[in-house]
Amino acid sequence: MPDRYPRDMLGHGPTPPDAHWPGGARIALSLVLNYEEGGENNILHGDPASEAFLSEITGAQPWPGQRHWNMESIYEYGSRAGFWRLHRMLRDLPVTVYGVATALARSPLQLEAMQGAGWEIASHGLKWVEHKDMPEAEERAAIRAALDLHTDLTGTPPRGWYTGRCSQNTVRLAAEEGELAYISDSYADDLPYYVRIGDRPQMILPYTLDANDMRFAIQAGHADGASWEQYLRDSFDCLYAEGGRMMSVGLHCRLAGRPGRAQALKRFLDHVRSHEGVWVATREQIAAHWAKVHPPVVQSARGARDLVRDAVPALSDRDVSSGDMVHEMDRDAFVARFGGIFEHSPWVAEHTWEAELGPAHHHPAGLSAAMSRAFRAGSEDARLAVLTAHPDLAGKLAAAGRLTNESTAEQASAGLDHLTDNERETFQRLNADYVARFGFPFIIAVKDHDKAGILDAFHRRIANDREVEFAEACRQVERIARLRLEALQW
Numbered sequence: 001m002p003d004r005y006p007r008d009m010l011g012h013g014p015t016p017p018d019a020h021w022p023g024g025a026r027i028a029l030s031l032v033l034n035y036e037e038g039g040e041n042n043i044l045h046g047d048p049a050s051e052a053f054l055s056e057i058t059g060a061q062p063w064p065g066q067r068h069w070n071m072e073s074i075y076e077y078g079s080r081a082g083f084w085r086l087h088r089m090l091r092d093l094p095v096t097v098y099g100v101a102t103a104l105a106r107s108p109l110q111l112e113a114m115q116g117a118g119w120e121i122a123s124h125g126l127k128w129v130e131h132k133d134m135p136e137a138e139e140r141a142a143i144r145a146a147l148d149l150h151t152d153l154t155g156t157p158p159r160g161w162y163t164g165r166c167s168q169n170t171v172r173l174a175a176e177e178g179e180l181a182y183i184s185d186s187y188a189d190d191l192p193y194y195v196r197i198g199d200r201p202q203m204i205l206p207y208t209l210d211a212n213d214m215r216f217a218i219q220a221g222h223a224d225g226a227s228w229e230q231y232l233r234d235s236f237d238c239l240y241a242e243g244g245r246m247m248s249v250g251l252h253c254r255l256a257g258r259p260g261r262a263q264a265l266k267r268f269l270d271h272v273r274s275h276e277g278v279w280v281a282t283r284e285q286i287a288a289h290w291a292k293v294h295p296p297v298v299q300s301a302r303g304a305r306d307l308v309r310d311a312v313p314a315l316s317d318r319d320v321s322s323g324d325m326v327h328e329m330d331r332d333a334f335v336a337r338f339g340g341i342f343e344h345s346p347w348v349a350e351h352t353w354e355a356e357l358g359p360a361h362h363h364p365a366g367l368s369a370a371m372s373r374a375f376r377a378g379s380e381d382a383r384l385a386v387l388t389a390h391p392d393l394a395g396k397l398a399a400a401g402r403l404t405n406e407s408t409a410e411q412a413s414a415g416l417d418h419l420t421d422n423e424r425e426t427f428q429r430l431n432a433d434y435v436a437r438f439g440f441p442f443i444i445a446v447k448d449h450d451k452a453g454i455l456d457a458f459h460r461r462i463a464n465d466r467e468v469e470f471a472e473a474c475r476q477v478e479r480i481a482r483l484r485l486e487a488l489q490w
Helices: 069-090 101-105 108-116 136-154 170-177 225-242 259-273 283-293 331-338 346-354 364-377 380-389 405-413 421-438 451-461 466-487
Strands: 027-035 095-099 120-123 193-197 200-204 245-252 278-280
Touching: 027 069, 027 225, 027 283, 069 108, 069 245, 069 259, 095 101, 095 108, 101 108, 101 136, 108 120, 108 136, 120 136, 120 283, 136 170, 170 193, 170 200, 200 283, 225 245, 225 259, 259 278, 331 346, 346 364, 364 380, 364 466, 380 466, 421 451, 421 466
Parallel strands: 027 095, 027 245, 027 278, 095 120
Antiparallel strands: 193 200
């Protein structure tokens, strides 16, 4: 099997599925409170250095083997003051907490307040540390420990997971270790989607790094609350106008919990409340709704267990039914299915299979682009052979019933299977003149034209020079291939 491109660059495509949010809402709003205070890097927690991420300290660096008093106090503000300010503001709203398990363990009163407000508590890992360099076995053990500690602390296993500082393996390991309704380690969409992990689909509920108060703690961020408020309002207004979208807002106790930022958040929530048709929901509620309205399309489990290689775009602007995706097919299966797309020229399918394919090619537009690329890369003689493999329009092969099934259906769609004697004589004369001039038959995507339009193109194109007409004939071959791919069952 050639190398395959693992990333899904298509997703839901140009026409996302209808979210059918409850009550006909135009937008689902997810408010997320990250609770990390007490779970950050600290030598008290057994870490090699102090924390350096998402604080008020510009350019902070880890202090190996030392406690960082200023950094610790910033995090402590989040648990001591910021949390309670946000709790007072949000306690009557559905909120999802991304709770670092060790942070929750060190904050029993805050945990009690979260549960008292009826908030969903999803897992944010065992500690608020980087996972990218963890060996797989170590990361798996950390995820398992996080799930177990979360269950001990809250009384129930988490239904959602978000790591944030994740590795290439994190999503797969979390899905394997937990019975999770959703995982949010993705920023790839405005709607949920599925990936396949092993032999089952896993819902991905995308999160946000832009509508997120973390941008107060990085250089490419907000200077004041007004800037952040305006960005949140603009994001909300855009998604509300589009309809059927989801918006996530990311909050941190030590960041949004500061007075000036909390006021900006309050004004944004007032803006939200001024609109009808807003479903404010926990992430678990959104995941449950999506699974009901858009259940996953189960795909084959063949191939590597690597998460991204097995990514499955379950929905796009065309339904994708069960079965092997094009980038998973072996050579024989691929050529058997697509070898006739370019008339009697399986080499195009063979070269396509040998090139880079990925999940986005499991779609008429995607595979058409890949096959056209392979066709264009062929020599002029190879492309000429494809042209000469096409039959004459309404020619002798059609009269003798010797066209391929595809060509027969295509010519019939334009009425070329029912010609008068005069029409047939006109086509045969034009065919002969065209072939004598260019050395290949006249080719046109007949599904795009009626009989009169085809005759008009015949008369117009026969006046071209050979180079121009060769290029036009090749374009028509590619268009015919696209139409044939669209006619297949996907």
